[in-house]
Amino acid sequence: MDTDPATGLVAALDIGGTKIAGALVDREGRIRLRSQRPTPAREDGETVMAAVGAVLADLAASPLWESADAVGIGSAGPVDASRGTVSPVNVPGWRDYPLVERVRRATAGRPVTLVGDGVAMTAAEHWLGAARGHSDALCLVVSTGVGGGLVLGGRVHPGPTGNAGHIGHIPVDLDGEPCACGGRGCVERLASGPHLARRALENGWRPGPDGDVSAAAVAASARAGDPIAIASFERAAQALAAGIAATAALVEIDIAVVGGGVAGAGEVLFAPLRRGLRTYATLSFVRDLPVVPAVTGTDAGLLGAAAAALAGPDR
Template sequence: MHTDLVAALDIGGTKIAGALVDGGGNIRLRARRPTPAQDDGETVMGAVAAVLAELSESPLWARASAIGIGSAGPVDASAGTVSPVNVPGWRDFPLVARVREATGGLPAELVGDGVAMTAAEHWQGAARGFGNALCMVVSTGVGGGLVLGGRLHTGPTGNAGHIGHISVDLDGDPCPCGGRGCVERIASGPNIARRALENGWRPGPDGDASAAAVARAARAGDPVASASYERAAQALAAGIAATATLVEIEIAVIGGGVAGAGEVLFAPLRRALRDYAALSFVRRLTVAPALTGTDAGLVGAAAAATAAATRTCVTPPVVAGGRA
């Protein structure tokens, strides 16, 4: 029997997606359920089990050799547990053990969602071919992951590269994480919109007050909307430059909904990076939009599981920790 596919889960506060992924990163089968995020932990696990059950009904399921799990965090890959901020019913929830139980004992690999996106971009996206990269998801929150020396660098618990909670403003607003002036508190979509509203920007007739609406206003020349994105870009540039200075990354890849603003974000980001990334060894740093899109979580989870099974240095990248 061929075992040439990998199962993947992408678990967030809005949706639980599942897939079977082949060795070329192509999704062969999909399943999806809404996340019952405000319900108890067993109800959430029931939705995960329903996704797995739908996948397992396909004849392709017999070809799956392992399962990768990308989850909103924090995660603890060493313990196989998750405590997503936006899923309060899961605190130290033994997700790896429960998924293995639901899949008949498939080897399982757990990574955070930012790390999964990084694995996807290194395997199939904008970071492909780079030995040292920072990949970021800038959306409702700001997450990320690192590739160092050609390998995904997750740290002992799977949270390395979580750039959203680097402080870039020592006297800045308190962040829900407990810090002050974090990248996320300035550059996430909700905070871009909040700042624009606080400074006098007003939504159009449709009432859309999202970061995407602020981006449209900035593109049309609204100075307050533009200033909010410029502030977000400055925070991202400071975090990226600090990371590059510390570990000498060659490329920073940015995905997530906020990256959909295009040059409204990327133009001021590149300008700000010229100011912050001033040392000779970080001046050549490239910034690029992510390429793997909404499938990044699934493709990255599959990459993590494949790499854990092979434990080689070739792409897809190696992921340490979390295997049950």
């Protein structure tokens, strides 16, 4: 391994509906340089790509850029890593957009590795976070949506298109509400922040004087003992527990790591989640599955993209 921290860098891009972040990352997972632009999510595809290009230009302006020999991208999805395209639901200007080819051209032909944002978070947690040292893990992002990724046999398992482990679209309520994916009763429809807050409002929860109706506000009410807020988190936790138990039964994971904004609620979420797992994960090989918070925080997307670049083809 290189001992000089200025050598062997990779460029990382974390692309979402709100921001486009970029970084140069060394092989120890240290972020050496950052850049960020707002995502012009309602603009046309070339305008969005121009924001990506601006982030890359910021990185390329540094003397460190010459040491960056590959690029990793973690993008909101769906992504298709086999084709190098992205179609983020919250960036309508990108549909089957050839992001890998465009980034390769913008970075003078450097190799580019694309994964979905859930897989990127998983790669970050396996490299530097709560899943480090675990051979088989499920990592979840519970936020505006619910995403995830898998570690199998000691390696991140993105699947052929880069979407493996997408727990948010496992159906857990056979007669449940329609989901944006076209399915019904998905984990995301029950456990994502917006749907958790919507359910609380529909059941009579009222926000404080500031009018905040986010999942974080519901969590604050739950911590204060509001029974409707508590019930909303318990329902979300039940859906997550069912999805985690199904995944554990299918591929025998040894830990589940939960990150994202909703996970910031702490024990308001984790206590009923662990209770739910005792109900759903009952077979001997899934019983007592540890469920822990993620630790890479807001840098998970960048660190996971860097990990994907480091593990990319021929590296």
